[in-house]
Amino acid sequence: xxxxxxxxxxxKTMKMVLMISALASVLxxxxxxxFTAKEAMPAFREIGxxxxxxxxxxxxxxxxxxxxxMIAGSGLVTLGAVFIGVPLALGTAVxxxxxAPLWVAKIVRPSIELLAGIPSVVYGLFGMVVIVPWVRMIxxxxxxxxxxxxxxxxLAVMVLPTIANISEFAVRSVPRGYKxxxxxxxxxxxxxxxxxxxxxAKPGIISAVVLGLGRALGETIAMIMVIGNSVxxxxxxxxxxxxxxxxRARTLTGxxxxxxxxxxxxxxSALFATGVILFxxxxxxxxxxxxxxxxxxxx
Amino acid sequence: xxxxxxxxxxxxxxxWLTGATAVLIMVFVVGYIMVKGLPGISADFFTTSPRGGLSxxxxxxxxxxxxxxxxxxxxxxxxPLGVGAAIYLTxxxxxxxxxxxxxxxxxxxxxxxxxxxxxxxxxGLFGYALFxxxxxxxxxxxxxxLAGACLIIPVIIRTTEEALKSVPAGYxxxxxxxxxxxxxxxWKVVLPAAFRGISTGVLLSxxxxxxxxxxxxxxxxxxxxxxHSLMSGxxxxxxxxxxxxxxxxxxxxxxxxxxxxVGMIILMNLIINTITSRISAKQG
Amino acid sequence: xxxxxxxxxxxxxxxxxxxxxxxxxLNNISIEIPTNRITAxxxxxxxxxxxxxxxxxxxxxxxxxxxTTGTVYLDGRNVAQEDVVELRxxxxxxxxxxxxxxxxxxxxxxxxxxxxxxRNRSDLAVLVEKSLKRAALWEEVKDDxxxxxxxxxxxxxxxxxxxxxxxxxxxxxxMDEPASALDPVATLRIEELMxxxxxxxxxxxxxxxxxxxxxxxxxxxxxxxxxxRAGNLIEFGPTKQIFTTPSDSRTEDYISGRFG
Numbered sequence: 001x002x003x004x005x006x007x008x009x010x011x012k013t014m015k016m017v018l019m020i021s022a023l024a025s026v027l028x029x030x031x032x033x034x035f036t037a038k039e040a041m042p043a044f045r046e047i048g049x050x051x052x053x054x055x056x057x058x059x060x061x062x063x064x065x066x067x068x069x070m071i072a073g074s075g076l077v078t079l080g081a082v083f084i085g086v087p088l089a090l091g092t093a094v095x096x097x098x099x100a101p102l103w104v105a106k107i108v109r110p111s112i113e114l115l116a117g118i119p120s121v122v123y124g125l126f127g128m129v130v131i132v133p134w135v136r137m138i139x140x141x142x143x144x145x146x147x148x149x150x151x152x153x154x155l156a157v158m159v160l161p162t163i164a165n166i167s168e169f170a171v172r173s174v175p176r177g178y179k180x181x182x183x184x185x186x187x188x189x190x191x192x193x194x195x196x197x198x199x200x201a202k203p204g205i206i207s208a209v210v211l212g213l214g215r216a217l218g219e220t221i222a223m224i225m226v227i228g229n230s231v232x233x234x235x236x237x238x239x240x241x242x243x244x245x246x247x248r249a250r251t252l253t254g255x256x257x258x259x260x261x262x263x264x265x266x267x268x269s270a271l272f273a274t275g276v277i278l279f280x281x282x283x284x285x286x287x288x289x290x291x292x293x294x295x296x297x298x299x
Numbered sequence: 300x301x302x303x304x305x306x307x308x309x310x311x312x313x314x315w316l317t318g319a320t321a322v323l324i325m326v327f328v329v330g331y332i333m334v335k336g337l338p339g340i341s342a343d344f345f346t347t348s349p350r351g352g353l354s355x356x357x358x359x360x361x362x363x364x365x366x367x368x369x370x371x372x373x374x375x376x377x378x379p380l381g382v383g384a385a386i387y388l389t390x391x392x393x394x395x396x397x398x399x400x401x402x403x404x405x406x407x408x409x410x411x412x413x414x415x416x417x418x419x420x421x422x423g424l425f426g427y428a429l430f431x432x433x434x435x436x437x438x439x440x441x442x443x444x445l446a447g448a449c450l451i452i453p454v455i456i457r458t459t460e461e462a463l464k465s466v467p468a469g470y471x472x473x474x475x476x477x478x479x480x481x482x483x484x485x486w487k488v489v490l491p492a493a494f495r496g497i498s499t500g501v502l503l504s505x506x507x508x509x510x511x512x513x514x515x516x517x518x519x520x521x522x523x524x525x526x527h528s529l530m531s532g533x534x535x536x537x538x539x540x541x542x543x544x545x546x547x548x549x550x551x552x553x554x555x556x557x558x559x560x561v562g563m564i565i566l567m568n569l570i571i572n573t574i575t576s577r578i579s580a581k582q583g
Numbered sequence: 584x585x586x587x588x589x590x591x592x593x594x595x596x597x598x599x600x601x602x603x604x605x606x607x608x609l610n611n612i613s614i615e616i617p618t619n620r621i622t623a624x625x626x627x628x629x630x631x632x633x634x635x636x637x638x639x640x641x642x643x644x645x646x647x648x649x650x651t652t653g654t655v656y657l658d659g660r661n662v663a664q665e666d667v668v669e670l671r672x673x674x675x676x677x678x679x680x681x682x683x684x685x686x687x688x689x690x691x692x693x694x695x696x697x698x699x700x701x702r703n704r705s706d707l708a709v710l711v712e713k714s715l716k717r718a719a720l721w722e723e724v725k726d727d728x729x730x731x732x733x734x735x736x737x738x739x740x741x742x743x744x745x746x747x748x749x750x751x752x753x754x755x756x757x758m759d760e761p762a763s764a765l766d767p768v769a770t771l772r773i774e775e776l777m778x779x780x781x782x783x784x785x786x787x788x789x790x791x792x793x794x795x796x797x798x799x800x801x802x803x804x805x806x807x808x809x810x811x812r813a814g815n816l817i818e819f820g821p822t823k824q825i826f827t828t829p830s831d832s833r834t835e836d837y838i839s840g841r842f843g
Contacts, residue, residue: 014482021383026410032425091317111325117564119510122557177682185695186672190307218418220513253420275424286416
């Protein structure tokens with residue numbers, strides 16, 4: 001074989017190999033979906049998807065597999081995290097991109113980077129030994145500290161870097177001309193930020209929040225550690241409706257993680273069904289974030 | 300006028316406060332873990348294995364070994380695949396005329412984006428179904444690494460793509476003009492130039508493996524013994540923190556292990572930042 | 584031919600120097616901008632003409648590390664001691680690339696007046712109409728005021744930006760290469776508009792298009808960098824004089840296209 005032919009041969013082979021690696025991600029996504037869906041089939045067939053979604057009772061020993069309580073748990077804890085975390089994250093994003101002097105940004109940015117890097121199990125541990133005892137001090141019947149409030153606080157800190165980073169990027173992407181145009185008309189810096197820059201960055205900011213939502217829904221370990229894991233539909237524990245956050249709960253993710261290693265039969269299949277529902281939910285959230293981001297980039 | 304500058308001062312005051320809060324949260328979390336965790340750390344802590352028991356006696360030796368195995372094996376699966384995918388997406392399919400290739404690229408990008416959004420418990424569930432059960436690999440380093448690879452492939456693809464894109468086009472043109480083909484150009488010119496950038500991606504991925512718990516919770520088994528082969532189960536340091544806190548209720552030991560984890564993450568961040576700032580210094 | 588001595592000075596720079604860190608970008612500039620006239624700043628790229636223009640409404644304040652010596656005056660008052668918001672209200676600016684906000688045409692023009700305290704909807708409507716008319720855009724957009732300013736053509740966008748600047752009722756309008764991103768027809772419209780505007784406003788324009796400077800301006804300032812790359816004012820005078828009988832050979836070289 002002449003060197004020329006050998007060279008072309010290598011080039012062609014490598015091109016194939018690289019193309020296959022490029023498609024590996026699609027393949028993995030497909031495999032994940034097919035496998036989880038296949039394992040979930042018996043549950044969907046025997047219990048029915050409607051029954052699973054609408055029933056609040058999860059009692060595997062009794063063949064009851066309703067996941068509504070977990071959906072409520074995941075939903076409420078995400079809501080709580082967004083409520084606490086979003087103002088902080090957006091404030092930090094605007095602060096970093098428009099207000100902070102360079103030397104301050106050099107302290108804040110690595111801090112957020114580090115928050116993003118801290119393992120979720122460490123957040124869980126921190127929640128157990130610091131946040132839970134704080135929440136326990138709230139006087140309410142049956143309040144152990146473990147529950148939605150503690151979980152929301154922990155989760156808020158965990159999604160802060162995601163939301164802050166992406167929305168900082170959105171704010172930074174606002175064309176400089178808008179800022180100059182506004183300042184040249186005699187606007188103060190704050191008027192420019194609030195009336196021109198933030199409105200212009202809005203699509204990016206919204207998609208940052210939605211992506212944060214997706215992350216929050218997917219969080220597992222830290223949630224198991226602080227949310228109490230009781231399979232009950234969260235209800236207010238006092239006459240104040242906000243006290244629903246003092247209720248214990250379980251997330252969809254936690255349900256899978258806690259029970260999968262010993263579940264068998266329909267029970268196991270029902271956990272895979274939980275996974276499929278979670279998977280679809282998060283896909284929906286993430287693709288709407290991407291949609292918003294593209295729409296924002298186009299306008 | 301005064302009203303307008305008052306509004307500005309108030310708003311900016313609030314923004315300074317949020318910025319400060321973000322830093323304070325970091326200082327509080329890291330500080331708390333360190334202050335509570337560091338006193339329990341000694342040389343013995345690193346060199347002895349957990350002995351089980353009600354108060355979590357022993358150190359973390361075997362969990363360090365398992366973590367190390369997990370990093371190496373996961374990266375061995377994910378790095379070639381991720382770097383290969385990034386090379387295809389940036390070097391081979393840019394400016395392509397072929398409609399088939401363009402469709403493939405769109406499909407591949409969709410895959411990467413989707414994979415990046417999959418929560419880790421789903422990877423765990425998948426690994427449990429496919430590797431642990433169907434392929435009969437059991438709770439093992441092999442099963443856990445394969446599942447963990449799915450988590451870090453998108454990370455490696457993204458960082459490698461960034462690194463490849465920052466290689467000046469002139470390098471490629473120079474090589475191609477000398478008669479080198481695409482692969483020779485990529486292998487001999489582009490990859491070496493992008494090496495630092497790619498290594499930050501690999502390091503970032505190693506950090507993800509160190510931090511990950513959910514996937515390994517359902518695929519690695521949790522044995523605290525020193526693993527002797529790829530088929531052994533085990534527990535990583537992060538998983539050890541979970542078991543210590545949730546099952547043994549040995550919070551002191553959990554704090555010490557967490558302090559080691561956070562220390563590692565800080566170290567990795569520092570290394571990554573050094574590499575990245577050197578890259579930008581070189582380019583600037 | 585107009586004579587500088589007979590003009591009323593609106594703005595003035597005196598021994599003005601500007602530094603980016605240690606780098607001197609403008610060197611000892613002294614110049615007077617006459618009222619209700621168009622003054623053009625010309626010179627090769629990087630000569631500091633835009634920087635000089637932006638000194639008149641202190642837009643350079645936005646760039647970190649900029650320091651200045653010397654003084655800039657508006658109606659005899661030192662602008663450095665003025666409230667910057669008030670200054671920019673009096674000295675409007677139009678940029679090289681049309682930069683309407685991603686808001687409706689109405690909201691673009693009403694942006695400035697709202698900032699400065701006009702809240703009443705009908706007052707705003709009157710002001711918006713007046714400003715759009717002065718910017719020669721009213722006829723084209725009067726039925727589409729709710730449409731996004733970004734949906735207009737480049738030339739229309741630039742006239743919208745001029746209307747936006749006019750709406751805060753400035754005395755001076757600074758224009759930084761306002762037509763460089765536009766096609767010839769749109770450019771012509773902007774030039775006609777400038778001639779119309781100078782009845783009510785004092786205009787300073789930066790342009791790298793010498794024909795444009797010749798066509799629209801009453802006075803021309805020629806800037807050039809010295810051996811240290813600092814911008815210097817080489818010559819300033821009535822446009823006709825600068826273009827026909829420049830007193831400095833470098834001006835003549837530039838005008839006749841020998842460099843730059």
